Amino acid sequence: MAAESWAVHQKIEIPFQYTAGPAVTRFLEGLKDKLIVASVCSKCGRRSVPPLSFCGRCWRPIAEFISVSGEGTLLSFTRRAGGDVLYGMIQLEGTDSSLAHYVTGEVGRLRIGCKVAAVWRAGRTGSILDIEGFREVGN
Amino acid sequence: MAERVAIVATGQTRHTAKRLDVNLRELITEAVTRALEDADLRIQDIDAVFLGNMEPFEGFMFPELWSVEGWGGYGKPAIKFNTGGTVGTTTTMAAYYYLAAGLYETVLAIGFEKQSEGHTQAAITTVGDPIWERTMMAGAVGNFAVMASTYVHESGVTPEQAAKVAVKARRNACNNEYAHLQMPNITVEEVMQSQMLAHPIRKLDMCPQSDGAVAMVLASEAKAKKLASRPAWIKAVATAHEQQYMGDSPKRLAIMRSQVTASQKVYKAAGIANPRKDLDVAEIYEVATYAEMAMYENLGFCERGQGGVLIDQGVTSMEGELPVNPSGGVLSANPIGATAMIRVAEAALQVMGKAGKRQVPNVHTALATGYGGNAWTDALILSSR
Amino acid sequence: MMGRVVIVxxxxxxxxxxxxxxxxxxxxYEVVAGLLKQTGVRMQEIDSMVTASQDAWDGKTISSMSVNEVVGAYLKSxxxxxxxxxxxLIYGAARILAGAFDYTLIVAHCKESEGQPDEITKVMFDPFCERPLGLNDAVAAGLQARRYISVAGIDSRALALVSQKNHRSAKRNPLAQRSGDYSLDExxxxxxxxxxxTELMAGPRSDGACALLLASAExxxxxxxxxxxxxxxxxxxDSYWTDRDLSEAEALRQAAQRAYTKAGISPDQVDVAEISARYAHEELLYxxxxxxxKREELSALLAEKNPLRKRTKVNPSGGPITGNPTTVAGLARVAEGYLQLAQLAGDRQVPGAQVAVAHGASGVCGQSQSVVILRRGNA
Amino acid sequence: MVSVQKVEAVKEALRVPFRMKLEFDYAMGAHAERFFHALRDHARILGVKCPACKRVYVPPRPVCGICFVETRDWGEVSDEGTLVGCTVVDLPFIDPMTGERRPVPYGFAIIRLDGADTAMYHFLEETDPKRMYVGQRVKAVFREQRTGSLQDILHFRAVQG
Incomplete structure (x- = not known):
């Protein structure tokens, strides 16, 4: 058998369009106005960001949406080798879920539990990237 | 001795080209909510969940895990299947085996797809083997076109007979509130003049691409009797596969080794000697008009080469001897991850006597099939007894 | 107590x-042919197959189409x-318990080398709020690792200990991709x-396959x-990864509870645990x-010379951190547990092992969790 | 600050785009390598035979799924064969290998080469469905510059049968 081994190089490139649904649309639209929209389950009270339209635990639709501040607590952070961005998990104040996003600012000052705040981009379009990232604002 | 297993409730979304009002997670919730309401159960009553979907259509890996809030999966055992067109029947069979094994009493089976998120023909083209097939592949349409050409050659079916299948399907669909394509005024001429996609397949010969979800509640014997006055008992299930490549089966469609094998297995297990007489209704995964006629032959509804005659004689119409696809079939709704399970759910509705305007009178025995992958077949027999 | 299924x-x-x-x-085909040879069972006796693979990893819609013929599924189920x-494997066992089949062949495969893991694993993530950020499995692993060691009150040295132990164990496993005596500093x-x-705390990209044969009690x-x-x-x-505490593995706790209860076995009876830990922190968490x-014992256990060695020997194979592709990793854990109890584990044999627990996970940060408990003998 | 938002019905939900771009290096494997070496270097098409049922497989593979016996004997099959099924693709669709629309129309078919028991996919030179039929005889047109892929065959051309 041949010493060389053959491989077929192929691309798979397919464009997708994901329908956001009412709750996530509300969230993305809110970002334009620097609002972070959370859902509140009327039974268990759970507040989720990005918002849900249905609570799977209580098995009921969610009708209440609130806006929370862009401030929260850093639950974790990491940098993928070779990448130039720092990722964080942020628990926004008053919510029960966490949001993954970029963390900006001085790496040395980051600690789990430190307070962070959203840095908003100018010219917002209704995308998660309307938030540039979260910046450390002290402990 | 295995437990008896029955389908006791179903729920479907209104299948449609584009559900731009909900995301995938929310789409699933609609079907599951309806199934639970149909069974008068709470999500807490469900022991385990079986899910089927074709991830490449959404460009997703584990869409069911992202969607977990939508089907109440938190804390529940769940298994996810992905087998192509058969995935809805594969998933149903998994639920069946678990219940038959006595491992659970009440489970959910869910099939879902949102074709509008991606590009169906592109994703189906990557079904092709990257070395041997993909460059030539043209989605499901191209595949069915080459297969149909073989079948036409073997059986002599005509475009007019194919068009009659399309008319039957879309008119039947008018009685099904969940069907995507409901065309009360469709004519044979209209089908024969519709856009040519890939010779001999025209647009109206082919199934649509749909957004939709289906859910079923299945239960062990004791539970089933409590949950439904007339459950749809699963009498037999079978799967039969093909070989690896598209050109391996000698006369694709004309002779479907997998469909002959799977159907003969379930007929034998359910004591069906003459399927055309012994079955009261069939919900088959037909994909394209020519395929439906070929499947009549492979499922033993008629002799070889008689598929076209069957449609001419109206044997498979709502008023015929063996109504096929009262729901409108795949030709009228095709959210692929859900499609085969819709066949089972529709067959179950017929057996339970809950099929509304599309109900066939006095159904005791029903056949449901799934078809997909590289020409493989799933078959199930449901019964009122 | 469940009915009887055996691995042969x-x-x-x-x-x-x-x-x-x-x-x-x-x-x-290599593993299927090997399995038929090992067991002496002919393919003509096997009517049922359950395979595991993923379209995104295979770069192929309906990835099982590549393997149906070589697993012997022609005209079979x-x-x-x-x-x-x-x-x-869990589904295959249900097929046998249902009385439908005498044998079920279980096969998993993945060739991680053929695609780019960072790109492939992106499509596990939320399309609205996460994919635009470029999140992938590696990022999620890093986030979970830091979260876990912080909450557990340990440091990255503990992760190094896990890695060291596994790479040392893998020296006795001829199938392992990576092994050796690494110092903690290395x-x-x-x-x-x-x-x-670090790269030595994360499983390397790997190609491989695994096959098991299940049989009825008869x-x-x-x-x-x-x-x-x-x-x-x-x-x-479990909940989606952003909707739960990543320092906990609640779904695994539930899965384990179900498995132990069915087996009538308690964790302190386990001789060998094969844990699907592609990343070092996962072994501790899982x-x-x-x-x-218990989490409180971690520091003390890790301070000992053989980390985590109480009664139970953990990942004598070296585990996925020494090289197992995704999708195969959990099934390979069951295979390793089987080899231990059948006394076929060669140099990595744990003497006298009677009870093994095998674990597998899927999804972002192990959202879906499975546990299989094996007991020596077919009684 | 937490404030309750007024609940408004969404007129039309947003759609968020994502372009999946994956690249793969699919290993051909031993069977395909042998096939494509012969195709590239000698413009010859090989099949592999099941020693039990004697079926000749093109594409070649490790095992005959019908007998579950390892295939063994390699041999050349003809570059001429018969159409088992054929079509002309008219529908425009996104080609997953480019992310763009694939040019249509094009002819493609399932072709059983003389000497083979299975058939394979390939392009047809013909793009008029009226001039192709099941049972038609076709012959491979090889490229001058061959690289070791199925595209070393440009397409199949109808020949007098």
């Missing part, structure tokens, strides 16, 4: 960075699970993967000690959820 054989490929000369069907292979100083994880007798009983199985599903130790 298990074969894995050697795990390698790139199996350049093998197409997927050839890779899978095969189903493909789109998750870790341990789920295929592990800590290895190139970063996603901090705090068939078991003919296999003597080579039949190992599946005493319990359990699985469970071992805890499997009831093998």
């Amino acid at each position: 054989g298990a074969v894995q490929t050697r795990y390698e960075p790139r199996k350049a000369h093998q197409a997927i069907n050839e890779l899978v 095969e189903a493909k699970v789109a998750a870790d292979g341990i789920q295929a 592990i800590l100083a290895a190139p970063s993967f996603a901090d705090p994880l 068939k078991a007798a003919a296999f003597g000690d080579r039949a190992v009983c599946i005493a319990g199985m359990g699985n469970s599903t 071992g805890e959820a499997l009831g093998l130790w």
Whole structure:
């Protein structure tokens, strides 16, 4: 058998369009106005960001949406080798879920539990990237 | 001795080209909510969940895990299947085996797809083997076109007979509130003049691409009797596969080794000697008009080469001897991850006597099939007894 | 107590960075042919197959189409699970318990070398709020690792200890992709993967396949000690990763509870635990959820010379951190558990092992969890 | 600050785009390598035979799924064959290998080469469905510059049968 081994190089490139649904649309639209929209389950009270339209635990639709501040607590952070961005998990104040996003600012000052705040981009379009990232604002 | 297993409730979304009002997670919730309401159960009553979907259509890996809030999966055992067109029947069979094994009493089976998120023909083209097939592949349409050409050659079916299948399907669909394509005024001429996609397949010969979800509640014997006055008992299930490549089966469609094998297995297990007489209704995964006629032959509804005659004689119409696809079939709704399970759910509705305007009178025995992958077949027999 | 299903054989490929000369069907045929040889069962006796693979990893819609023929499924019943292979095994066991089949062949495959993991794993994430950020499995692993060590009150040295132990164990496993005597400093100083994880704390890209044969109780007798009983199985599903505490593995706790209860076995009876830990922190987190130790004991256990060695030997194979592809990893854990109890584990044999627990996970940060408990003998 | 938002019905939900771009290096494997070496270097098409049922497989593979016996004997099959099925693709669709629309129309078919028991996919030179039929005789047109892929055959051309 041949010493060389053959491989077929192929691309798979397919464009997708994901329908956001009412709750996530509300969230993305809110970002334009620097609002972070959370859902509140009327039974268990759970507040989720990005918002849900249905609570799977209580098995009921969610009708209440609130806006929370862009401030929260850093639950974790990491940098993928070779990448130039720092990722964080942020628990926004008053919510029960966490949001993954970029963390900006001085790496040395980051600690789990430190307070962070959203840095908003100018010219917002209704995308998660309307938030540039979260910046450390002290402990 | 295995437990008896029955389908006791179903729920479907209104299948449609584009559900731009909900995301995938929310789409699933609609079907599951309806199934639970149909069974008068709470999500807490469900022991385990079986899910089927074709991830490449959404460009997703584990869409069911992202969607977990939508089907109440938190804390529940769940298994996810992905087998192509058969995935809805594969998933149903998994639920069946678990219940038959006595491992659970009440489970959910869910099939879902949102074709509008991606590009169906592109994703189906990557079904092709990257070395041997993909460059030539043209989605499901191209595949069915080459297969149909073989079948036409073997059986002599005509475009007019194919068009009659399309008319039957879309008119039947008018009685099904969940069907995507409901065309009360469709004519044979209209089908024969519709856009040519890939010779001999025209647009109206082919199934649509749909957004939709289906859910079923299945239960062990004791539970089933409590949950439904007339459950749809699963009498037999079978799967039969093909070989690896598209050109391996000698006369694709004309002779479907997998469909002959799977159907003969379930007929034998359910004591069906003459399927055309012994079955009261069939919900088959037909994909394209020519395929439906070929499947009549492979499922033993008629002799070889008689598929076209069957449609001419109206044997498979709502008023015929063996109504096929009262729901409108795949030709009228095709959210692929859900499609085969819709066949089972529709067959179950017929057996339970809950099929509304599309109900066939006095159904005791029903056949449901799934078809997909590289020409493989799933078959199930449901019964009122 | 559940009905009886036994495992009568298990074969894995050697795990390698790139199996350049093998197409997927050839890779899978290698383990299927090996299994038939090992068990002496002919394909004509096997009517049921459950496979595991993933379309995104294979770069192919309906990935099972590549393997149906080589697993012997022509005109037979095969189903493909789109998750870790341990789920295929659990389903295969149900098929036998239902009385539908005497044998079920279970096969998982993946060739991680053929695609780009960072790109492929992106499509596990939320399309609205996460994919635009470029999140992938490696990032999520780094986030979970830092979260876990912080909450558990340990540091990256503990992760290095896990890595050191596994790479040392893997020296006795001829199938392992990576093994050796690494010093803690070497592990800590290895190139970063996603901090705090270094490349030696994360499983390498790997190609491989694994096949097991399940049999009914009636068939078991003919296999003597080579039949190992599946005493319990359990699985469970967690919330999406941003909707739960990543320092906990609640779904695994539930899955383990179900499996132990069915088996009538308690965690302190486990001789061998094969844990699907591709990343070092996962072994600590998952071992805890499997009831093998308590979080409070971690520091003390890790301070000992043999980390985590109480009664239970953890990952004598070296585990996925030494090289197992995704989708195969969990099924390979069951295979390793089987080899231990059938006394076929060669140099890595744990003497006298009677009870093994095997674990597998799927999804972002282990959202779907499965546990299989094996007991020596077919009684 | 937490404030309750007024609940408004969404007129039309947003759609968020994502372009999946994956690249793969699919290993051909031993069977395909042998096939494509012969195709590239000698413009010859090989099949592999099941020693039990004697079926000749093109594409070649490790095992005959029908007998579950390892295939063994390699041999050349003809570059001429018969159409088992054929079509002309008219529908425009996104080609997953480019992310763009694939040019249509094009002819493609399932072709059984003389000496083989299975058939394979390939392009047809013909793009008029009226001039192709099941049973038609076709012959491979090889490229001058061959690289070791199925595209070393440009397409199949109708020949007098």
